[in-house]
Amino acid sequence: MKKEFRICPNFMKDRNLYGFDWLEHVTAIPSPLVLVTCYKGNGKTNAIMQSWLSFSNDNGFYCIFSSVNKYSHMYSAVKANKQLVINFPDASIYKKCLSTVDHNRYDDDEIQLADLTVKKASVVNAPMVEECFLNLECEYRWEKELYPGSNHVVMCVKVCNVWMDENHYQENLQGRYGETGYLYNIHSPLNPESGEEEETCLGIIKNFRSYKEL
Numbered sequence: 001m002k003k004e005f006r007i008c009p010n011f012m013k014d015r016n017l018y019g020f021d022w023l024e025h026v027t028a029i030p031s032p033l034v035l036v037t038c039y040k041g042n043g044k045t046n047a048i049m050q051s052w053l054s055f056s057n058d059n060g061f062y063c064i065f066s067s068v069n070k071y072s073h074m075y076s077a078v079k080a081n082k083q084l085v086i087n088f089p090d091a092s093i094y095k096k097c098l099s100t101v102d103h104n105r106y107d108d109d110e111i112q113l114a115d116l117t118v119k120k121a122s123v124v125n126a127p128m129v130e131e132c133f134l135n136l137e138c139e140y141r142w143e144k145e146l147y148p149g150s151n152h153v154v155m156c157v158k159v160c161n162v163w164m165d166e167n168h169y170q171e172n173l174q175g176r177y178g179e180t181g182y183l184y185n186i187h188s189p190l191n192p193e194s195g196e197e198e199e200t201c202l203g204i205i206k207n208f209r210s211y212k213e214l
């Protein structure tokens with residue numbers, strides 16, 4: 001039976017959701033995991049894990065970050081120089097990418113501290129992560145506060161150059177999906193009746209059926 005969820009249950013009101021809404025956990029919709037890199041004002045590399053994003057096409061290929069924290073180094077660095085790279089890790093290097101969350105002081109060279117390799121992007125002035133199988137070189141286009149006064153902005157960037165590992169774009173080799181491909185964030189799914197919450201975990205995606213076979 002389908003049930004309706006509109007009012008936050010009392011047991012959720014006492015939990016620290018770190019700024020997330022309880023409906024985030026009721027729905028637990030998976031979203032792609034990326035590491036966004038750019039240069040800070042001091043020339044050091046900045047790396048930020050992002051998982052609230054999607055893509056759009058119209059006269060170009062665009063990424064829409066749906067929740068960029070205004071107090072992140074990424075936000076101030078991208079506002080200042082308007083250039084960034086979206087790097088897609090596979091599971092083999094995910095732990096290293098995640099470690100950037102613990103090395104995010106302004107003076108940190110965050111890619112180096114994560115034991116990852118910097119490659120200079122060719123079109124934009126931003127560092128890329130060599131170990132990631134896909135890198136999207138991007139230029140900032142616009143942003144909008146989620147609501148007036150929000151700590152988060154929706155930010156649109158235009159993809160202007162793409163690097164992709166050949167083993168990943170050949171589906172008969174490693175391919176883009178499965179255990180060696182794109183990663184998804186499965187953010188602590190919640191049973192809204194019992195209050196039971198699963199741990200956040202790493203998701204993968206696989207081909208199920210072609211549209212012809214539906």
Ligand SMILES: Cc1cc2nc3c(=O)[nH]c(=O)nc-3n(C[C@H](O)[C@H](O)[C@H](O)COP(=O)(O)O)c2cc1C
Pocket residue numbers: 033046047048049050051052053067068069071072073074075098100101102104105185
């Ligand atoms: C899995 C995961 C996903 C995240 N997604 C986002 C996101 O979409 N937007 C955001 O602003 N922060 C996100 N964060 C938090 C930032 O990665 C974290 O605050 C980071 O250290 C900020 O880096 P910076 O201040 O050096 O730019 C995420 C963190 C993790 C672990």
